[in-house]
Each structure stands twice: as structure tokens, then as C-alpha cells.
Amino acid sequence: MANDTSADFVVVGSGIIGSLTARKLALAGASVIILEAGPRVTRGELVARFRNSPRRSDWMSPYPPKAWAPHPVYQPADNGYLVQAGPYPYPAEYIRQVGGTTWHWAAHAWRNVPNDFRIHSLYGVGVDWPISYDDLEPYYQEAEEIMGVSGAPDTGSPRNKPFPMEPVAEPWAMRRVRERLAGTFPVVTNTTARNSRGYDGRPACCGNNSCQPICPIDAQYHGGLAADAAEAAGAKLVANANVYKLEHDAAGRVVAALYYDPDKTAHRVTGKTFIVAANGIESPRLLLLSASDKFPHGLANSSDMVGRNLMDHPSTSLTFDADEDLWLGRGPQSPSSINTMRDGAFRAEHAPYRLDFTNISRVDGATRALIADGVYGVELERRLRHSAARELNVKNVLEVLPRPEHRITLSDQKDAMGIPKPEAHYSIDDYTRKGHERSKDDFIRIAALMGGSNLRFSKDGDFANNQHICGTLSMGNDPATSVCDGWGRTHDHENLFLASTGILPTSGTCNSTENGVALALRTVQHMLAEQAGAAKPR
């Protein structure tokens, strides 16, 4: 096996979580290697591909996967990488390249609300986290200062220090929504990692409205920046290194990561501590792929919980025409939301949710819809103008409860490298469906307040996915029901840690990235404190 290298810490995955983990370790003086399955990319080439794509609303079009590091794509056709076992499809999207999936995101960087950590105790559903909001609060702040986060003053997540910056200017459409819903629904600016001023060498948002698939000016934080920061801090990043197995010794300690380069030549990287940070699907896949005689069900899997409890945030939505021109598309794509249904006694009965207003320009979607309807000429122009100006869309972001039967397993099918593909087993349960039903009342009231007409609910039974993959590496105090402890250390392997949104034991109502980053920063603090022999941080 070629090119043996070694480091104190081997991080698998260069996404925002892996890279910020590596950065913090490297800043503390540790030797760190990051292994990334996919290639290096530059913002420029992504922007060029986006501008050159005929599918402007296909956010994966600038990110074609490499054969040696496949990821799921669904347009123009499903590439079949993420095998669907059903009964409900789970068409997750993620990106395997240096910097990972946050190259395209809406930059939502929410904290949980404190009760999200105790839903079993409080509401008799789901599970409690092994840590509390207060345990995580300083690391939320650390993440927010790295990423340059701003937000509304009170969305239910108390803070000890202010946001590092002011929110981006409110787009006109969002201002009108806020004004017209005032008194019934408080519409507030979203908590996002998007610059409202120059921050850390990056410019302020100037409203390109292409946050997804790519912010063309790096006004929003992303994993590519985190990877750069990790390298600047001294971490060594190896791209095109598709890790397919973790090796262990007789004592169960992980000793090496094996990866294929694009020619399928195998390499072996040894280390003292291993951190799997390859997202909520690829991470459990790797643990399962690493099965051995000693661990026949895969690493960290004595509980059989690896890959289970798959969660995300399904969404249903309402589109309608307001009675005034709003012209969605100016400013960021997802600027404002309603946060009053994130917590409450109702959580015993149905899913809590956030209500998110899209601010994505309607021009592309409306044009395609009108042309598909055979509209042309003067009528096309008139109706396109009307739709672009008046259309408004509000969606819910629903909590999903952990269920062991919702899971990622290894498929019988293999990818181009001969490695078993991941397979998703998923469904939408009644808890989530009831949340959806409840939110429809809100949709209708919102439409009424906006003078809405032509109400179009998303198709009954259809839930859009939000790519907030969590649960598959759940942390918990009980080794029989969880994969890792509250520090991200696997129960089964003393030197194997998990840094991923996969370790979130419940999904809450907010995008998972900031939770994953904050937990990882806390994990690093713990590792460094352990090494220094100092008292453990909270």
C-alpha cells in the first residue's frame, strides 16, 4: 500500500465541520491530516458552471460528481448513487468536494432552542440529548464568530454575547410581509452566516440572490473557506482521497484510514486519533464499510445504531399571489421567517416547525411553468410579469422524530470504485404529518393577510427534503442506544470521534449545520483538554 503518512489527528471529510475541527486542532499546534474524497474546486469555476447551466434552478448543476467520489444527483436524471429502499423517498443532496455541501446553502446558522435538548423529558417524544443548551452555548458563539453570523434578537435561543454583526438589509418583499403580518405573526430576519459588512476579508452581501447554488462573492460563509482556514492553520489536506475503511488493532483502537486515489490505488494513513466528519450519510457508510472479524457489524456499531434514526426536515408549502407587487429575488434567497411554533406543549402531539419565506426570484420557475402550459407571446410576458411580481411562497420546516427503522445501510449495488452505495430507508410519520396539517392553518392566515389569491398548496402527501441530514450517528449517554457520547467519542473505540450533523440525536426545527459545527468545536476543546490533562470543559 502506497504513500503511508501519519498525523496526530486524521479527519475524514473536509466539509465545514471537518475543516473547522481540523482548523481548531491545528491552531492548538496538533498535526492534522484531512482526507477528502472529492476534488479541490474554486469559487470561480462553480460560478462559471452555474452561469453556463441551462438548469438554473438545479442547485446541483455546478457540482457534477467525480467518478471516484460520487454523490447523489437527480437532474437531468437520478444517477442512482443513493439507493432508495422506501417506503418514502429520501432524495438527499450533498457535495463531495473540498469544502463539502455548504458551498451551496442558504447560510442558515440557527441555534436550537433550549427545550430541543429535552423533548423526551418535557413532551414524552424522541430522546433527550446528553448535553444541555448551556453546555453548547459558548460553542455556538465560537461558530458564529468564525462564520460571521447575524440574526434577530429573540428567536428563543438565549445568548451570552451579541452576534458578531448586524443583519443584512431587509429585502422589500420581506419588509412588506413583516408589515402586513404584524400583530398576527412576528416575521424576523433569519439567523444566517452572511456578511452585512466586510468580515474576515470577505465582502458584504450585495443581493445576487444565488446563495444556492453558489454565492459568487463569498459573502456567505462556506466549507471551502473553512478548508482554506484549516490549511492556513497548518492542517494538511489531501483531496481525491476516498476513505473506504478504518483499520483497528486488537484492542479496538483505530490505527489507520485506507483510501483510494482516483486510480483506485490504495493508501494508508495512520494516526493517534481519528475523526469521521463525512456527513450524516457517508460517515455511517464508512463505519459500516469498516466491518471486521472483531466488529462484524461495522465500527462503533455494537448498539446497531449506526445509520439509524435518520432525520431531516420535510417541508410542505403554499404558493399564492399577493395583492401587491413584491418582486421576490432582491437580496438573499432566504431572509426571513416566523419562529413562534418551534416549541410548546403541542410537541407532545405534533411536530413543531419554523415558517420560512422564500425570496428566490420567481422568474425561472414561472417562465418554465408558463411555457409548459403553452403560454406564449404578449400573454407570456404579461403573466410572467405578474407571477414574478406577485408570487409568494411560505414553507414549513418540520421536526422529524428519531425512529430506528429510518436508516442508512449499505446497498447491494456498488459505485464506480466498487464500494457499496448507501441506501436510504425512510418514511414520514404521523407526528410530522400532524405538524404539516397544523401549519396549513398558518399558511391560510398568511395568505389572507397578504390579500392572497390563486392559493396553491404543495401536493398532498408530498414533502420536500431540506438536506439537513442528522441522527445517523446519534450521541447519547447509553451505549446500548447511541453511537457516541456527548463529546462525539464513539462508545466502542476510545480514539474514534464523530464530528457531523449525524450526531444530533433529534432534529429540532432548525438547519443542522450550526449545531454540528458547535458540537465539533466542543469536541475539539474536550480532546485538547484531555491531552493537556486539564479539567474537562463543560
Place this chain on the structure above:
Amino acid sequence: MIAATAAGRMLTVLAAAFASTLAFAQAPAAAASADIVKRGEYLAIAGDCTACHSVPGGKPFGGGLAIPTPIGEIIATNITPSRSAGIGNYSLAQFDDALRRGVRADGAHLYPAMPYTSYALVTDDDVAALYAYFMNAVTPVDAAPPPTRLPFPFNVRLSMLAWNLLFLHDATFKRDPAKSDQWNRGAYLSRGLAHCSTCHSPRNLLMAEDASRDLGGGDVGTWFAPNVTSDVISGVGGWSEQELADYLRNGRTAGKGQASGPMAEAVDNSFRHMTDADLHAIATYVKSVPALRDTAETRPAYAWGAPADDLDTIRGVALPDDAEQVTGPQLYDANCATCHQARGQGSFDGGLPPLFHNTALGRADTNNLVMVILDGIVHNGEPAGVVMPAFRRDLSDQQVATLGNYLLQRFGNPDAKVAAGQVGKLRAGGGSTWIVWAVRAAMLAVVLLVVAALIGRGARRRRIRDT
């Protein structure tokens, strides 16, 4: 008794003298009126002392900034009134010597990275006001930055004595009664505290400003400070006084250009905070500076180009596998068009500038174009922040050259060129130290000549003796 009285009287006199000495020593602190301190602060801003004497994000005037020069890095000193690490022990006269004559309190000579040849023009009153400000209103910082260590022979500070004899004109500003008050004020500021010529005048082999080409353009590290004489082609003759004042105030003037690099810093630290009257005075004076023409230039830097695009060559065409082969239009599409728009026209409200009719693409010297692509434009004033992102991380030397040449062809001066080697050099900091070696070589040559002369004379003597 008499003796005692005499002794007593003597003591009294001594005590009085001592007291008055004390009083004199403390005079600036005690006597400086708030108005004078305030005026001193304004003058310190006009002089942009902070540009060199503060580290970005550090304590004001605490020193420590390494200033790159062709002969090595010069470390700016602490000029806070700290008695241990700054200039807290300086008398007014000592302060004056440093400011206007380049001599420290200990008698050692300053390097002319400190623009004392310009500050020499500052009036006695203004020197006193500056002194009052630094002594009274600046917070002492009791930490001294590391000393400057230049290579031989420049580490011999006494060499500056000879340099000063040649290049320091020790006379304060003299009004020109034939000119307006505004012109005189502008000349006083421009040639004195604002020290425009420090960057904008070319330097001779001994690193002194070339007075015969005043404001004719000079190199500042990796940046080029352009010709700002009154010439309508090569200088700012085509700018109105208002446009110049706007530029100094805002760092940009629509249809002309925008400040970047060290000039953006000068705007942030200094010009932005000056009065309209002073900015107009500076503009008036600059527009009167004798015109210098670069014969290679055929039209003003801001007068090139027109909106255009090459989208038909790139839409539907995949990016090449080899990143170095990406074309100019593709690089523009990927990196520039988001802000400067498809046809280089900028945003509809001018907030994001057009690339044609923009000095950034009009000059024969393309160092600033390369530097702006590498490092972007950052302002520390209001509005703060990154007004253009840096592409140092994203673009290779070849890509910057390809892009730069495309921009020049499409929107700017098509005769100007960017070379990949130039980009590499500027990316690395430019840092050619040829001057150190040239001077050492010159010194060696002199030594060799002297030795040769001595040997020759010895040989001649021997020949004389032998005959």
C-alpha cells in the same frame, strides 16, 4: 551672615531656575489649550502619521509596522508619549528635529521612510500643535517595537547625514503671494504634511525624490502611485477640482477611478477626515503642478473602453480541464461579471463601478491592476469593509495574466500588458533588493579603484626608484 545670605540668595535663584526649568519642561502639557491640541490632531490626520506608526488593529501610534523599502524593512517607532517606549521624554525642540530634520533625540538619523523632507515645510506653529497633540491626547503605549535592522551599508545611520546634505531642504513653507490663499493652503498641505510626493514622485538611485519629476508617478512597494501632475493625458489635468476632492473624500469618483492599495489607506486614514476646504485646496494645487507627459500614453487613463461582452464564445462551452487554459471571457464570467456585469457596465446605480472609463484599466503600468485582482480593495473607514474581494487564493499567476490582458483588451488600454511572471513577482511581494547589491557593488568598486590606484602609485614609485 552675608555669606549665608548670599548662599541663600543663590539657593533661591537656583530653586527659581530649577522651578522654571520644570515649568518649561511641563509647559506643553500644562499650557496646550484644547484648541491647539485639536488642531494638532487634525494636522496628525493630514500627515497620516498613523499609516506607518500604527499596526492595523493595534494601539494607535504604538509603532511596529514593517514598512517595505527597496533596502529592507523599516520598523515604524512608537510615537506615543510613553516615557519608556515612546517620545514622552522629547522636548518640543527634539520633536521638531525628528519631524522636520530627521534626527532622533539621541542624535541618530532617521531613515527617509519618515517623510521629513516633506514635513520640513511644516510651520513652527503647526509643529507646536502636533507636539501638543501627541503629548496630551495620545495614550502612552509602554511597549517598544523591535528596532529596524537594515543590511550593510544602510545600517550605518550616519550615512543619512550625507543624504540629508543632498536632499533635505531645511526651510518651512513660503507663501507665494502671486497665488490664491486656496492654492497656498493646498501647496502647504500637499508638499508638507500630506506628503503626496513621497509616493507620487519617482525616486533617484539614492532613493531620494526626483524633484525634476515632481508628482510624475512612483513605485510604492508592489503598487504604482500614478502621475498626478496637471497633464491632461498622463496626469489629472482632465479631472475637475470637484472630482479630485470627491476622490479624496470617498476613495472613488464615478467615470474616473477608485483608490486601492496604499491610496485607499490614505483616504481612510487621512483625506476622508479633512475639511472640504482643505480637499479643494489640495485639488487646486495638484492641478497646478507642472505637467509631465509619458509619451507612451495617448489618452487619459480614464478615457478607454466601451461596454462589450464575449458571451457568444463561452455559453454552452465546457470549461477546459486544464485550469491554466481557461479563457479571458470565461475568467471574467466566473470572477468579475457578478459585480461588474456582463458588459463591464457595473451596477445601474454606479455602486459597483464600470470597467471601461476607469483608470484601473487605462494605464501603461499594470502593477495596480494585478494588485487589485490579487488583493481586492479594502477600506477601513466608513463604509468599512471589502469593496472588492481578493482573488489571490482563487487565481493562478497565469489566470491573473489571462484575465488582466482580457480586461485591458476589452475594456481598457489595449497596448498595456500583464505577464504571468509579473504576477508571480507581485504576488510574492515584489521585494527586489537590487539596490542593496548595487550600492554594495558601487562601494566595492570604489574600494577596488582606491586599491588599484594605491597599487598603481606604488608601482610607479618603484619604477621611479628603479630608474
